[in-house]
Amino acid sequence: MTEHSDIPSPLSPVQQAARAFIESEHPLFSSLGLKATRISEGEISFRLTVPAGYSDGEYVHSGIMAIMLDTILGNAVWTSLDRFVPIATINLKTDYFSKVAPDTPLICSGICEGIRDDVAYSTGRAMIEKSGELVAMAAGTFMVGTRSKSKSRL
Amino acid sequence: MIPDLSQNVLEKLERRIAISEMAGWLNLAVTIESGQLIYTLGFDEAHIGNPVIRAIHGGVVSTFLETASWYETYARLPEDVGINVTSVHTNFLRSTTPTDVHASVSIHRLGRRFGFLEATCWQEDRNNPVATAETGIRIKRPDEKSSLAIKT
Numbered sequence: 001m002t003e004h005s006d007i008p009s010p011l012s013p014v015q016q017a018a019r020a021f022i023e024s025e026h027p028l029f030s031s032l033g034l035k036a037t038r039i040s041e042g043e044i045s046f047r048l049t050v051p052a053g054y055s056d057g058e059y060v061h062s063g064i065m066a067i068m069l070d071t072i073l074g075n076a077v078w079t080s081l082d083r084f085v086p087i088a089t090i091n092l093k094t095d096y097f098s099k100v101a102p103d104t105p106l107i108c109s110g111i112c113e114g115i116r117d118d119v120a121y122s123t124g125r126a127m128i129e130k131s132g133e134l135v136a137m138a139a140g141t142f143m144v145g146t147r148s149k150s151k152s153r154l
Numbered sequence: 155m156i157p158d159l160s161q162n163v164l165e166k167l168e169r170r171i172a173i174s175e176m177a178g179w180l181n182l183a184v185t186i187e188s189g190q191l192i193y194t195l196g197f198d199e200a201h202i203g204n205p206v207i208r209a210i211h212g213g214v215v216s217t218f219l220e221t222a223s224w225y226e227t228y229a230r231l232p233e234d235v236g237i238n239v240t241s242v243h244t245n246f247l248r249s250t251t252p253t254d255v256h257a258s259v260s261i262h263r264l265g266r267r268f269g270f271l272e273a274t275c276w277q278e279d280r281n282n283p284v285a286t287a288e289t290g291i292r293i294k295r296p297d298e299k300s301s302l303a304i305k306t
Binding site for chain 1: 214242
């Protein structure tokens with residue numbers, strides 16, 4: 001399964017910031033070659049490949065999926081806000097399905113399911129781009145608008 | 155019953171850490187204190203979640219706790235047993251600082267086919283944990299017969 005780009009133009013300022021943070025501003029995510037394939041209100045999707053430097057044996061370490069999904073679930077929260085505020089992960093549950101060889105093209109997507117008071121709820125998944133095979137699934141909650149910037153994890 | 159740690163457990167773990175690229179990226183190290191394995195995530199700039207606020211990425215903390223749970227299982231089972239993490243549920247109790255993180259792991263149950271573990275990590279003060287994670291681990295023993303009803 002191939003996911004084509006679905007990115008509106010122009011993006012809102014907060015959507016532009018969320019995209020720039022993942023694609024170019026962060027050294028870890030830059031090393032994964034992340035490219036946005038979908039950005040809309042509360043939904044975000046990226047294409048990436050995990051290089052051998054994050055492997056454990058012949059497959060990539062499952063933890064890199066938790067790192068990616070934590071980031072993308074948080075980004076999905078940002079795209080549903082009308083202004084950029086600090087957010088922090090409260091908890092994250094990640095389930096691992098399939099092992100992935102290094103340099104396999106993946107699609108990683110997140111949806112902000114809703115925000116109640118100042119807690120946002122997101123879900124997401126990582127899939128092999130070509131086959132659509134599920135690699136990992138995640139659900140997380142995020143505190144929106146932490147008390148100070150220094151307390152934010154993202 | 156949870157298998158005891160063997161006398162040469164540190165050598166076993168260090169051999170495994172040495173051949174894992176991800177363990178290298180995490181700067182993973184392990185020691186024994188009072189009979190308990192203590193894991194360390196050696197801080198590196200690559201672990202930062204946001205360069206502006208300089209907290210360690212939550213996903214990196216989760217990966218560290220998951221990895222500590224994997225090694226705790228590996229430490230107690232024969233080397234020919236397969237160990238696959240199926241799920242990790244991490245609670246982020248407080249923000250981190252750009253310094254080393256340490257973890258210990260409690261084993262709730264290591265059954266014949268599945269293990270349930272809980273890892274806790276801290277930075278300067280062990281009494282102020284920064285995160286906890288419950289991890290589920292599938293254990294595949296060499297004599298396990300595969301189920302015909304389940305695609306593996």
